[in-house]
């Protein structure tokens with residue numbers, strides 16, 4: 001297939017974006033003067049010349065390949081986000097407590113982590129919670145609907161996920177959060193990933209699990225910095241303030257919380 005129509009479409013989308021945002025672009029913006037060297041990373045909303053040799057490291061490459069093989073979608077390129085979740089997992093793996101992910105889809109993050117830290121050797125449990133059939137529409141707010149959150153399209157991944165994670169210490173909990181939260185019998189948590197793309201179940205999960213997170217445990221919020229998910233950011237900032245913590249905004253769009261007290 002010719003790439004010409006794709007090129008025209010991209011040019012159209014870029015031009016529209018430029019016209020809408022040109023007054024916000026500074027003279028020395030990286031849009032005009034891209035970066036200080038050859039681009040090292042140019043995908044998933046992030047373009048930079050910052051060193052990302054981690055992509056070539058053997059341990060990371062194996063973990064990323066395991067994630068890619070879960071087949072979330074064609075041309076899956078979330079290397080930097082997966083680098084972050086693997087780094088978090090590596091740094092908390094010797095704390096007391098189990099791992100929990102709310103919003104699993106095919107399990108790309110969980111599968112990468114399992115590979116990266118040799119999860120089965122740790123004697124921990126990885127709880128994987130999802131409807132496995134997309135967003136629970138009744139929980140999506142009117143504002144989120146207007147913003148286009150319902151355009152996310154997920155296939156039914158339950159059978160795939162059962163197969164992918166059968167060899168590992170995992171408990172798969174199928175159904176809508178918050179309804180399924182009491183089914184998760186975890187006592188202590190050292191790693192919590194929240195990635196459901198809508199605010200109501202995400203905040204419910206955070207409120208439910210926060211007290212179970214051990215000191216120095218970490219929470220990774222996948223959608224925190226993305227414009228489409230501004231309602232999640234507002235809600236999580238409020239939550240973090242209420243428990244005396246601050247969220248680190250990462251250039252990948254993720255938010256990171258280190259539980260200190």
Ligand SMILES: C[S@@+](CC[C@H](N)C(=O)[O-])C[C@H]1O[C@@H](n2cnc3c(N)ncnc32)[C@H](O)[C@@H]1O
Nearest residue numbers: 103104105108109130131134135176177196201
């Ligand atoms: C972006 S995907 C998660 C991606 C995943 N973290 C990964 O490693 O690739 C979002 C997931 O959240 C799930 N989800 C959305 N709302 C939910 C809810 N209320 N309860 C349970 N799962 C939900 C969807 O079914 C979807 O699989």
